Amino acid sequence: MSSSPFPARFRRPWNEHPLSLPANVLWVFTVLLATGVGLLSDFSILAWLAVVGMTIAATGVTWVVRSTLDSPNVSSKPSDVMKGTSLWKDALRRWRRHQMATASSVVLLTIALACASQHALIHLVPIAMNQRTIDFAPDSFFSLHIDHTRTHEGHTYQPPSSRHWFGTDSLGRDLFARTLFGGGISFLVGLVGTLVSVAIGVSWGATAGYAGGRIDTWMMRAVDILYGLPFLFLVILIMTLVNGLGTIASKAEQRYAEIEMNRAQGDLAQVAALEEKITAEERTALWMTRLFPPIVVVFIAIGLVSWLTMARITRGQVLSLREREFVTAARAIGAGPLRIIFLHIVPNLLGPVIVYSTLTIPEIMLSEAFLSFIGLGISEPSCSWGTLASEGLAGINVIKPRWWLMFYPAAALSISLFCLNFIGDGLRDALDPKGDRR
Amino acid sequence: MLVMVLKRLGGVILTVWMVATLSFFLIRLAPGNPFANELHSLSPEEDAARRREYHLDESYSVQYGYWLWDLCRGDLGDSMKYRGKTVNALIAQTFPTSLALGSMAMLMALVVGMTTGVLAALRQNSPTDYALMAVAVFGISLPSFVFAMLGIVLFVFGARLFPLAGWESYRHVILPAMALSLPFAAKISRLTRVGMLEVLGEDFIRTAYAKGLAERHVVIKHALRGAMLPVISYLGPAFALILTGSLVIEKIFFLPGLGTIFVQAATNRDYNVVLGTVVVFSTLLCFFNFLVDLSYSLLDPRVKGSTGE
Numbered sequence: 001m002s003s004s005p006f007p008a009r010f011r012r013p014w015n016e017h018p019l020s021l022p023a024n025v026l027w028v029f030t031v032l033l034a035t036g037v038g039l040l041s042d043f044s045i046l047a048w049l050a051v052v053g054m055t056i057a058a059t060g061v062t063w064v065v066r067s068t069l070d071s072p073n074v075s076s077k078p079s080d081v082m083k084g085t086s087l088w089k090d091a092l093r094r095w096r097r098h099q100m101a102t103a104s105s106v107v108l109l110t111i112a113l114a115c116a117s118q119h120a121l122i123h124l125v126p127i128a129m130n131q132r133t134i135d136f137a138p139d140s141f142f143s144l145h146i147d148h149t150r151t152h153e154g155h156t157y158q159p160p161s162s163r164h165w166f167g168t169d170s171l172g173r174d175l176f177a178r179t180l181f182g183g184g185i186s187f188l189v190g191l192v193g194t195l196v197s198v199a200i201g202v203s204w205g206a207t208a209g210y211a212g213g214r215i216d217t218w219m220m221r222a223v224d225i226l227y228g229l230p231f232l233f234l235v236i237l238i239m240t241l242v243n244g245l246g247t248i249a250s251k252a253e254q255r256y257a258e259i260e261m262n263r264a265q266g267d268l269a270q271v272a273a274l275e276e277k278i279t280a281e282e283r284t285a286l287w288m289t290r291l292f293p294p295i296v297v298v299f300i301a302i303g304l305v306s307w308l309t310m311a312r313i314t315r316g317q318v319l320s321l322r323e324r325e326f327v328t329a330a331r332a333i334g335a336g337p338l339r340i341i342f343l344h345i346v347p348n349l350l351g352p353v354i355v356y357s358t359l360t361i362p363e364i365m366l367s368e369a370f371l372s373f374i375g376l377g378i379s380e381p382s383c384s385w386g387t388l389a390s391e392g393l394a395g396i397n398v399i400k401p402r403w404w405l406m407f408y409p410a411a412a413l414s415i416s417l418f419c420l421n422f423i424g425d426g427l428r429d430a431l432d433p434k435g436d437r438r
Numbered sequence: 439m440l441v442m443v444l445k446r447l448g449g450v451i452l453t454v455w456m457v458a459t460l461s462f463f464l465i466r467l468a469p470g471n472p473f474a475n476e477l478h479s480l481s482p483e484e485d486a487a488r489r490r491e492y493h494l495d496e497s498y499s500v501q502y503g504y505w506l507w508d509l510c511r512g513d514l515g516d517s518m519k520y521r522g523k524t525v526n527a528l529i530a531q532t533f534p535t536s537l538a539l540g541s542m543a544m545l546m547a548l549v550v551g552m553t554t555g556v557l558a559a560l561r562q563n564s565p566t567d568y569a570l571m572a573v574a575v576f577g578i579s580l581p582s583f584v585f586a587m588l589g590i591v592l593f594v595f596g597a598r599l600f601p602l603a604g605w606e607s608y609r610h611v612i613l614p615a616m617a618l619s620l621p622f623a624a625k626i627s628r629l630t631r632v633g634m635l636e637v638l639g640e641d642f643i644r645t646a647y648a649k650g651l652a653e654r655h656v657v658i659k660h661a662l663r664g665a666m667l668p669v670i671s672y673l674g675p676a677f678a679l680i681l682t683g684s685l686v687i688e689k690i691f692f693l694p695g696l697g698t699i700f701v702q703a704a705t706n707r708d709y710n711v712v713l714g715t716v717v718v719f720s721t722l723l724c725f726f727n728f729l730v731d732l733s734y735s736l737l738d739p740r741v742k743g744s745t746g747e
Contacts, residue, residue: 020565053618100572151744218719225449227675228727229457230720232682233700237461237712240704241468248469285469362579369581373686374701389583393690401595410584425575 010068021067022127091430101426105418106275110382111416112187118180121146148383157395162405167404169391178383179408185384186413188367189299194362200356201310202349203257207415208311209318220315223308230307232367239376242289242297246379249289251421288327298377302367306360313352321345361426362417369413385413446731447744450724456715457720462502465704465712472518472707483597492518492710507714514714519706525714528699533718536695539687542615547622547676552669554623555658558742559665570627577624586690588615593653614691622676626669633665636652640664663737670734674727682717683707 012018037047054399095101122140143150144163152164152172160167166175212247222419255278260272292300320328322345330344371377372386379387392406473488475481480488492515493504510517514525558570593613600613625686637643638661647657662710684695696715703711 024569027569045473225453225713228453228678228724229527229682230678230716230723232678233716233719234457234460234464236701236704237464237468239715240707241464244469281469364582366579369583370682370686373581374689375581375705376701393583393587403591406587410581413583417581418576421575421579426687438702 006064006068012068016070017062017065022104023058023061023065026054026061030054030058032074043364047083057070062359063238077181084425095426095430098426098429104422104426108419108423109418111183111412111419115183115187118146118148119178119184122181123141124147127350144174145176146180148173148181150174157400157402159402166408167402169405170395175388175408176405179412180390182383182385182388182409183416185295185378185382185387186368186416189295189302189368189378189384190365193299193303193368194357194360196300198310198353200304200312200328201307202346202353203308203312205311205316206318206345206349210322210337210341210345211313211320212319215253216315220312223311226307234373235367235371237306237378238297239371242292242294243379245285245288246294248282248285252278252286255282294379295382298368298371299364302364304366304373306367310353310356310360313356314349317349317352318345321348333378355424355428357432358420358427362420362424365413365417365420385409389413442735443732445720448719448726448729450711452716454720458551458717459502461503461713461716463498465497465707465709466501467500468707470707472571480536488518492516505710514717515710517703517708517711519703519711521706526712528711529696529714530625532694532696532699535635535693536684536688536697538611539615539618539684539693539695540677542611543619543622543680543684544673544677546615546619547626548669550619550623551626552630555627556634556662556665558627558631559634559638561656567631571631574624574627574707578628580621580685582617582621582688583686585620586614586687589617590690591615610691610693614687614693616685617690621683622680625672625676629668629672630665633668636662667734667737670730670737673728677726678723681723 018281033047034051037051054355090227108137138150141154145165150173152168152174153174155168156170156172157162158164158168158172164174164176166179168174169178192314204219204223208216211219255274259271262274285428317343327340330340335344368384369386369389371383373390373393375390377386378384388409389406390403392404395402395405472492473485484497490540493501496504505515512526514529515526517523517528520528554570554574558567561567588698590613591711594601600609642654643661645662647653650692681697687693688695689701692709696718699711700719703710703715
C-alpha cells in the first residue's frame with residue numbers, strides 16, 4: 001500500500017469504500033456482456049468495442065479501489081466509538097455501510113411503485129367484462145402502457161418497440177402492462193404469504209419456547225417432522241383441487257349470467273329450465289371459490305408451509321429472553337402467559353423477525369412463481385411473473401424466437417428477488433449482527 | 439444405536455403413510471374424474487364399467503382400503519389414463535431419468551458450493567470473498583427456470599455445446615442438472631463459508647498451524663470436517679427442494695421424468711399415478727433425511743449422546 005499515489009485520508013475499508021460497489025457492478029456487467037457477445041455471434045464490432053471499453057473502465061475503477069484500500073478492522077473515525085447511539089441509529093449506520101442493500105432498496109422501491117401505480121390506475125378505471133365506462137383511444141398512454149387487458153388488434157407478437165416497450169403477446173396485449181400487473185400479484189402473494197407464515201411461526205415458536213419442558217419438546221418434534229414432508233406436492237394437489245373448482249365455478253357463473261339475461265327479457269319458462277340445470281356441485285364450487293378465491297388459496301397454502309424456519313428462530317430467541325429480569329418482573333406483577341408472550345417477549349423479537357420475514361418474501365415469491373410456472377398457481381384472467389414466464393416459455397421456438405415474452409417477466413422477477421435477498425442480508429447485518437449469515 | 443435406527447425407520451413409514459393418505463383424499467376431492475377428458479366421451483355404460491374396474495363406484499373408505507392393501511403388497515395399481523400400463527411400470531420407466539438428474543445436480547451443488555465456500559472463507563473480507571458471496575446471492579435468489587433459459591440461450595443457441603432437449607446421452611443431463619443445482623450450490627457455498635469461519639477461529643486449528651502443518655492439510659483434514667456439519671444438515675431440505683425443482687426443469691427440457699408424469703397425472707386426475715409418484719417421492723425424501731440424520735450423528739461427536747439413547 002506504500003506505493004499508493006493517494007494520500008492516506010482517502011483510504012477506506014472495502015465495505016465502506018464509495019467505489020467498491022461500482023467496481024463490482026462494472027465487472028459483473030462486463031463479464032455478462034462479453035459472454036453474451038461472444039456466444040451470440042451476430043453482434044457488430046461496436047459490441048466488441050463496448051466490451052473493451054467496459055473492461056478498461058472496470059480495471060481503472062478496481063485499480064483506484066485497490067490502491068486506496070484500508071484494512072477492514074480499522075474504523076475510519078475513532079471518535080464515533082465514544083458517542084452513545086441508540087439501537088436503531090446504530091442499525092441505520094450499519095445498514096448504510098451495506099452499499100448493495102441501499103442500492104437494492106432503491107431498485108426494488110422503483111419496481112414496486114411502478115407495479116402499485118399500474119394496479120391503482122387499473123382499479124380507478126372500472127372494467128366490467130372488458131367493457132370500460134371510459135373508453136380510451138387505442139393510442140393513448142393508458143391503453144398502450146397501463147391497460148393489461150386490452151387486445152391491440154393486428155399487433156400480436158410485436159417485438160419490443162417504442163410503441164410497445166416490452167412487445168406484445170399472442171393476443172396483442174401489451175407486455176409492459178402485463179409485467180406490471182403480474183408484478184403486483186407476485187408482490188401481493190409474497191407479502192401476504194409472509195404475513196401468514198410469520199403469524200404462525202412466531203406464535204408457534206414463542207409458545208414452545210415460553211412453555212418449555214415437554215410441550216416445547218413435542219412442538220419442536222412436530223416442526224422436525226414437518227420439515228421432512230414433501231410439502232410442495234401437497235400444495236400442488238391443493239392447487240389442482242382449487243383450479244378444478246374454479247373451472248366449474250366459472251361455468252356456473254356463465255349460467256347465472258344467462259339466467260339473468262333471460263329474466264331481464266321476461267322469459268320465465270327459460271329461467272326455470274336453466275335454473276333446474278344448475279347442479280349441486282356447481283353451487284358448492286361457486287360458493288367455495290367466492291369464499292376462497294384462487295389467489296387467496298395460493299398465499300394461504302404457501303404461507304402455511306413456510307413457517308417452520310421462523311418457528312425455530314423465534315423459539316431460540318424466546319428461550320434466552322424468558323430468563324431475563326423483565327419477564328420475571330412481569331410475572332411477579334401477575335401477568336398471564338399470553339400477555340407476557342405477546343406484550344413482553346414478541347416486541348423484543350422484532351429484529352430477527354423483521355430480518356427473516358424479509359428473507360421469507362423472496363422465498364414465497366419463488367414458490368408462487370414455481371407453482372404458476374407448472375400451470376397450477378395464478379390462472380388465466382389474472383397473471384403473475386411466474387405465469388408470464390411460463391407463457392413466454394411456450395412462445396419460444398427455434399423458428400421464431402419470441403424472446404421478449406420470457407425475458408422481461410423473468411428479468412423483473414429475478415431483479416426483485418435479488419434486491420429482496422440483498423436487503424434481507426443488509427438488515428441482518430444491521431439489526432441482528434450476531435445472527436449467523438445463512 | 440440399533441433402537442434409534444429402527445425408531446427412525448418407523449418414523450419414515452409413518453410419514454410416508456400420512457402424506458399418501460392426505461394425497462389420497464385431496465386428489466379424490468378435486469372435481470373431475472380420470473375418464474372425463476378423453477377424446478370421445480364415454481357412454482354411461484362404459485363409464486360405469488370403467489368405474490367398476492377401478493373400484494371408483496365404492497365409497498371412499500372402501501377405495502382407500504383397496505388401495506392401502508395393494509400398497510402393502512407393493513402394487514401401486516393401474517394407470518387410469520394410459521390404459522394397460524401399471525403405475526409400477528410407469529415409475530420404473532421414468533425413475534432412472536429423475537435419479538440421474540437429481541443425483542447429478544446434488545453432486546454438482548456439493549462440489550461447486552463447498553469449493554467456493556472454502557475459498558471465500560480462507561480469503562475473508564477480500565474482494566474474492568465479496569465477489570463470490572455476491573454471486574451466491576444471485577444463485578439463491580434466481581428461480582431455476584431463469585437459469586435454465588440462460589443456459590439454453592448461452593450453451594445451446596450460442597455455443598452449441600449441448601443438445602436442447604430430450605434424453606439420450608450423458609450430454610443431455612449436464613445442462614438441466616446445472617440449472618437445477620445452481621441455487622443449492624449457492625446456499626451450500628454460504629453455509630460452508632460460515633462453518634469454515636467458525637472452525638478456523640478455534641484453538642485446534644491454531645494448534646495444527648503451530649505444529650507446522652501445511653495450510654492445505656489443515657484446511658482439508660481439520661477444518662473442513664467441522665465445516666461440513668451445517669452443510670450436511672442442509673442436505674435434507676435441499677433434497678426436497680431438488681425433487682420439487684425437478685418438476686420445472688423436466689418441463690423446460692422435455693425430460694421424461696417422474697415430475698412430468700406427476701404434474702400430468704394431477705391435472706388429468708389419474709388417481710393411481712398421482713398417489714404412486716407421491717409415495718415414491720416421499721419415501722425417497724424421508725429415507726434421505728434418515729440417512730442425513732444418521733451420518734450427522736456419526737460425524738459429530740457432540741450429537742451422539744443426545745440421540746443415541
